[in-house]
Amino acid sequence: MLDGNPSSENSRPFLITSRLSYFPSITSNIISPEQTNNFYDNYISLEETIYSRTDWYCNRGIVIFYKSNKTKKCLCPPSYFGSRCQWQNQRISLTLQFIYHSSTYLISIFQILITIIDQQREISSYHEQITYVPKRDCNTKFNLYLLYPDQPKNSSSNYSIHIDICNKTDLTYWGSWHLSIPFQFLPVNRIATQLFLSSNEQPTICPLSCGIHGTCIAYINKNSSYFCKCNQGYSGIYCQKEHNCSCSSDSLCITSSICICPINKFGSKCYLKHSFCQSCENNGLCIPNDNRFHLTNNFTCLCQEEFYGIRCENTKNQIDIEFNEEIIKKISLIFVHYITAFQNAKHQHTTTLKKIIYGQNTIKLFITQPFHIILIEISKQNYYLAVLRERFIQSENIKTKMLSNQKCFHINELLNKTLQLYPLYNRIKYYPMICRQYKNLMCFYDEFYMCICDFDRFSNCFLFNQTRIYNCQNDEQFFQDNITCPTVIMQLNVNFQQNDFFIT
Template identity: 25%
Template structure:
């Protein structure tokens, strides 16, 4: 934050001036959910147009609108006034996290940098509907569930239609909205004796307005049929605890609902002699309290005592009325039904098990649920790191990522962020595997930080990203970054880039494409400047680098090392920086990776053990032209060449959202049959299953637009490798687009499948459903958004179709009929 004394306007092209103070903040910090100005005028500021990236607009907050940073989504704190940064009209954000590079959530959250608001298309995972857990504002995902089909192993509530675990019966919490799972349960001794007057098979304890007015003519019990019916009968909405909503759009739960829903108070504030609700129902519900206890105390119903607290074992009433309106647990971190957030149905497992007709649902134990809750409670303790708790105490220790430090990871590390890509074109003589050493240097000689990784020869080279951290405190001097590439322990080439004078920046990013000179390696100096048998390497600008003999270090190998940790068969760049030969593991190259002795690669491939994480990993490199001979293929057949392109998209069932394993673009005027190898390796080059789902996109030119049609080619839930054949001349399984009035009827999708209302495949906003597989009694829906199929290389309103995701040049343009 800066101060400015001579500014006439609160807004300038580069910063915002806080009102009534001389402080000014960067425009990127206006409307980001963090209060920077003393009076908070940098937030919900109607005068500032929202143009910054990665901002979420709170859904129901208007006059003025409110925005928060993407980083605040699902962090457990209501930053939006309506709480939509935690639970929105579409999803509970805490279950939508960017964890891996191929994760659907990552793709969505990265959309802003490409000018796409992908967040608006996010939809709740299909199998999170009707699971008794609220994942949308006001529990919209738990309504109209009577026609919902539960996954195997779950109990379906008779009235609400929700799906719950059988172990949740009689645990003191409503799981079915109408409390069906708590009917006719054994009497709990902890209850207030007055509550036991109701017949728990047919009645529910409920203090109503009528009962308070006349306790002689009315009973404090209502029929179970009135519970969860959407009509509040009990004061405080105890009968609608899972149906009614509080101002934060979440269920009432153990809270007390008052003021016609404009307020919900904590259970501790009920009957404490202090009127927290405007309608005073939080005190009038305790009709026996005539005021003989002081404010802040609870009056026992038998008028035999005043207690400073309720719901505790230390403050008890003889009639147990202190247990009135108490939750299952009085733990400080207890949240109503928080342990009921179970893992969703495993789509992949379900797909394979349906084929075998014996689906089993894995349910975590209650102890693991409590452990997960305990972790949730400490989720933010270590900021961006993770914590471990000492078993014998409540002490926590934080493990921080490279970019943060401190006892709670509360400080940002000053660093240099590096993104590299090696250009191997025109250099077919380079080894398949390069060991890469990246170092942050002080005064060209002192290594203050380093990273080691490998670069693999691929058809399309991949990028590598790493961080180099400045020391703390940061010594004065000149900083630079050096990148060294090795074949085993032999240097091939090196690059060096200055950091100073920009080393004052908190974060400096260096992005480079590294090219090798057109000459043989190693490139040795014409004159050896290195001492003590060091080897001198040079580059195009005549700068040189000394690779020192074992036991020496320094810019000219002039300093002797006292103790070297590296194994003798490695290259010791310093006492602790070791470049390992193939198959020996970091950091000191003593342990050998024997993974390749297990024949993990296919025929005609060479197994190369990794020297870098993951530990005991390996890489399979093709060494002939026949490496794909034993891999499955997909054959596309058609009698005539195609006029428009086709796109095949192969999906792998992983996690909450399917992964796009492969895309195959069939260019116009292709000669058929077209045979393509199916990728069976994941991103780590580990051989896995085939893609389970195959989709086909076709494109038809109209006068001013392009019509896209989706077809379901196959569903393959078998561990056996097989080939696929697609005949485009035959009638394909078209996926029908649901009409507008049915697109949000997600809980009815199962019915659509059973009756084949929209055929055997249909799509809606965020969902893809396939019916009758593997037999007519089974169906499933995926959370699916069409992604990675379009590009931006075409002109004149042409539709750009992206093919291979690893090759940007693999695309086709479909032109409207008025363009050419």
């Protein structure tokens, strides 16, 4: 036993190596002292090699060499700073998704400016810009970093996010949003939101006096919230400060350090021109892609309505439909149903909305997807068979007239009263007889099926969903062409007594 006295003869260490044996058993590959020294020398050399590698030097950044490759410097991402990118910036991590709907086929391009402002509406020099193309960026979520004007940030200031949007083609102002920063005391904030692009109708009375160099503007996303939008060369909460603009003459000057460039230019002052936008055909509009969000191509071609393809090189199928004046009377829009049949799968049903220009009785449809049947709905459940195809022909130009004999009748107009009272599974077995009974009939339908009378006078029936997609807000009804990524949306005023649709 140990008596605890270090000077005692019986005093022993707690652990001795004698008689410990070996586990696992010793092998013949015993390292000699010389080999041991070489091992430690190699280990130290390896360790020095690892820590001297350039990819470890700047942590989150990129190392660069200058002065004959003897001096190293670090290029840091926006979220880090320091001589070796070792410190995190105080910042806002922002995720934005924009929702835009149009009632017509338009090539729309927007430039979006995102800045941090304080309570005096002083704009930080660090900003972000996004070129938003609804046709290209419908489902895109833009992830950005916004840095505070001072590092560390001024804890006595209340910051917020100001977002401006303008039309990229002519640099005209469109509207603005305001986002609050919920937790000002945090060094890093995370904000994610959806912003809806709509016509920003300005109020007739505005409470702010913006002087002769500004205009009072209401924010799109906040009721009773206003700001002074300053003219070029002026800034401040009431546009009272004057600053010099160094942007190119065809760009839009926001502050002395922020410029919004036209489509064909880029750079901090918009003096550089894009060189790769030369390949869009058929009057397609070339839009440079931002490498932060689009990694595939350097550009996007926005095609005219009748063309499609990566470079707008392909021609869509064009369908010209002329309406009888009695059919089109008092109708301002129609629904177009495209039906594509598959041999061993459910058919595809796509619906679009088409305006009828006042004083005209002809419409033009452009389509790229294969189809076999086109049905025109001129009022609620009032269908006409417009086009019938056994096979799809690429880039075909179809011209047809809409006559009264192309109308699809409801099944109750074709069956006698006794058969009308039958359940569906009993009534449907009489459908093959209808096309043979009515020699001039082209189509008919019930609450579930649409039936086409084929060349042999057989009833070719398929499930037909008559419900359209509406987005109801405050008892208003909207039609949108796609439930996940709509590009066309129209507000409808539906008169169910007259079974007519009108655009409001």
